[in-house]
Amino acid sequence: MAIEAFLSTTAQRAYLGTIAIQAIVVLVLVGLVFSWVDAWVDFSRTIYKTIPCYLALFAFGEQVSPSSGYPYKPLTRPSNRIFEILMAVDGLRARNIIQLAGIAIFHGCLIAFAAAQVHETKQALSMLGNCDYDGTRRSYIECSGAGTLFAKIRPLLITAPCVIAAAWLSLLWWTKVLFAEFGWAIFHIVGANPAMKTMYRWYQVIICLLKFDFFFFAGVTMQLLILVVSRNSAEFGITITAIPIVLVLLSFAAIAVQREIRWLMSVSLVLMLASETYLYKLVRFFTPPSEDTYQTTRITLALFTICAFLILFATFIVGLRCFGDFDKGLKPSKVHGQSLLPTPTAEKINLIGYNSEAKASGGSTGGAPLTSRISIE
Numbered sequence: 001m002a003i004e005a006f007l008s009t010t011a012q013r014a015y016l017g018t019i020a021i022q023a024i025v026v027l028v029l030v031g032l033v034f035s036w037v038d039a040w041v042d043f044s045r046t047i048y049k050t051i052p053c054y055l056a057l058f059a060f061g062e063q064v065s066p067s068s069g070y071p072y073k074p075l076t077r078p079s080n081r082i083f084e085i086l087m088a089v090d091g092l093r094a095r096n097i098i099q100l101a102g103i104a105i106f107h108g109c110l111i112a113f114a115a116a117q118v119h120e121t122k123q124a125l126s127m128l129g130n131c132d133y134d135g136t137r138r139s140y141i142e143c144s145g146a147g148t149l150f151a152k153i154r155p156l157l158i159t160a161p162c163v164i165a166a167a168w169l170s171l172l173w174w175t176k177v178l179f180a181e182f183g184w185a186i187f188h189i190v191g192a193n194p195a196m197k198t199m200y201r202w203y204q205v206i207i208c209l210l211k212f213d214f215f216f217f218a219g220v221t222m223q224l225l226i227l228v229v230s231r232n233s234a235e236f237g238i239t240i241t242a243i244p245i246v247l248v249l250l251s252f253a254a255i256a257v258q259r260e261i262r263w264l265m266s267v268s269l270v271l272m273l274a275s276e277t278y279l280y281k282l283v284r285f286f287t288p289p290s291e292d293t294y295q296t297t298r299i300t301l302a303l304f305t306i307c308a309f310l311i312l313f314a315t316f317i318v319g320l321r322c323f324g325d326f327d328k329g330l331k332p333s334k335v336h337g338q339s340l341l342p343t344p345t346a347e348k349i350n351l352i353g354y355n356s357e358a359k360a361s362g363g364s365t366g367g368a369p370l371t372s373r374i375s376i377e
Helices: 010-038 050-056 080-094 097-125 137-142 149-190 194-227 234-259 262-284 298-323 331-336 356-360
Strands: 349-352 373-376
Touching: 010 080, 010 097, 010 149, 080 097, 097 149, 097 194, 097 298, 194 234, 194 298, 194 331, 234 262, 234 298, 234 331, 262 298
Parallel strands: none
Antiparallel strands: 349 373
16 A cells, blocks of 8 residues: 555545635636625725625635725635645545545535625615515616516525535545545554554644634624724724734644643643633624624624634634643654655555465475565565
């Protein structure tokens, strides 16, 4: 059995290609939706901000746009698309099947998020209800029947989750194939000891969770910046500053679990538990006086906040599990895992029941007993 090079197999190329292709398709669909709506509505009004929120999670960063009246007009560079592609490349390079499984779960969440946008966009645009376009600007924007703005963008909104779902089914299949392909790499990193393999799997789980923690925190923060935080307020600066701070804290947690630094891991676990109090934001989405602010983005924000809470809580639980595995001999595998792998495609295992001399003599070994031999070339 061989250790295959990065992207040298059909399964690896198909996995990454699936993510890349659906990323391009979905980004084009969402970009068209945003451009068509941007031409007709004022995004400075809270009720219309579901569209910028939708694209902001498919885009990277914001820029000031004096002409739109809305200071956080997203660029057309993918964010969760880039995040997902980088996670896939990292998982394939590290032969981390846990991370690939995490991407599959993450992809499932994207389906729910994209599907929710159909309802939220209709709620934002259809203030006059299910009426048809009657030739007036108001009916074109605020009705949802034939000939209206929503009728124009609805096929694109529906197509996006369908494309993501189709890609998800493909990813599930290729993840199954890669599970078998990557199993041999884990053997080289931690050996044949089942206990060590289990501990290493838990280590892979927490590293994966820490990466998703940052994405969901950034996703919630981005939506809050678009919706409620004034650009000139102190809260805006604090919220922006929180993103790199959280990134640093999560990086420290990753270093702590990899290097088995007990004091740093203890601090990280305490901070994770304290961060769970952020769930109070969920209450604000549904209670006065702030509920009107989140009228058309409540479902998306609630979905992201709940996911962020659950993933952070899972990270805390898995962190406790990994903390209990400190000083049990796994540290060298964590720190030098990839360097322990042999040169890709250079290793082969041959189970030989007869030695070469026996084969040359037609199976005779002069009466000496035959023994099984494992040859590693």
